[in-house]
Amino acid sequence: MPSTLHTEPVATVLDGLLEAEREGDERAFAETGVTDPKAAWAELDAGQMAETFKDASMSVSKEGGELLYLLTRATGARTVVEYGTSFGVSTLYLASAVRDNGGGQVIGTELQADKVARATEAIAAAGLSDIASVRVGDARETLRELPESVDLLLMDGWPNLNRAVLEVVEPRLRRGALVLVDDMDMDFGFDMHREMRDYLADPSSGYLALRLPVAHGILAGVRLG
Numbered sequence: 143m144p145s146t147l148h149t150e151p152v153a154t155v156l157d158g159l160l161e162a163e164r165e166g167d168e169r170a171f172a173e174t175g176v177t178d179p180k181a182a183w184a185e186l187d188a189g190q191m192a193e194t195f196k197d198a199s200m201s202v203s204k205e206g207g208e209l210l211y212l213l214t215r216a217t218g219a220r221t222v223v224e225y226g227t228s229f230g231v232s233t234l235y236l237a238s239a240v241r242d243n244g245g246g247q248v249i250g251t252e253l254q255a256d257k258v259a260r261a262t263e264a265i266a267a268a269g270l271s272d273i274a275s276v277r278v279g280d281a282r283e284t285l286r287e288l289p290e291s292v293d294l295l296l297m298d299g300w301p302n303l304n305r306a307v308l309e310v311v312e313p314r315l316r317r318g319a320l321v322l323v324d325d326m327d328m329d330f331g332f333d334m335h336r337e338m339r340d341y342l343a344d345p346s347s348g349y350l351a352l353r354l355p356v357a358h359g360i361l362a363g364v365r366l367g
């Protein structure tokens with residue numbers, strides 16, 4: 143049986159988004175005028191950073207997306223939550239896998255409203271609107287209402303908020319749920335992942351976590367209890 147990922151319309155929509163990222167992100171980054179990321183993070187809050195980077199996709203790579211598809215299929219996940227949707231690339235990989243698992247839902251969330259509109263269009267063009275939707279706003283608020291049990295959480299928003307977002311979603315994570323933290327190897331000018339990495343590494347937190355050297359570096363944690 144072919145996967146949804148490699149059939150139309152998903153394949154073409156994903157190719158277009160990945161191509162746009164390759165062609166557009168360098169320019170979008172240059173246009174932000176941010177030359178010292180550490181200083182920018184010290185001065186601007188999450189919403190201001192989202193506005194600054196509103197034209198940048200910053201999506202998962204093809205390899206990273208395929209890993210998301212693989213892990214979602216392998217775990218049989220039906221209820222998936224995504225922190226940081228941008229233009230919807232990772233959302234499409236997750237939603238394709240959920241469709242191929244037999245159906246369910248992917249709940250994305252994105253601070254920047256124009257990005258939500260673009261991601262929603264991409265989801266519709268890919269024929270996945272019955273699976274995936276995107277909530278507009280700050281994940282620390284938008285993810286307060288969730289289904290009873292969540293199988294997989296992708297964390298791909300601003301990394302300094304990962305711990306706070308996990309705190310909101312954690313009560314819904316079922317035993318054996320996967321938490322995937324993207325961009326572990328990205329240089330943000332300072333260690334933006336420290337809090338989350340330390341939390342998942344502490345056995346008393348209730349996870350077993352391992353860094354996967356794939357794409358931008360993905361930290362995979364399984365919820366043990």
Ligand SMILES: C[S@@+](CC[C@H](N)C(=O)[O-])C[C@H]1O[C@@H](n2cnc3c(N)ncnc32)[C@H](O)[C@@H]1O
Nearest residue numbers: 192201202226228231232252253280281299300
């Ligand atoms: C790395 S990009 C996400 C890429 C996306 N997962 C993909 O593969 O296409 C990070 C996104 O997270 C969004 N974001 C950052 N902080 C957020 C928050 N607190 N709540 C919701 N979205 C947030 C940013 O606006 C940005 O678009």
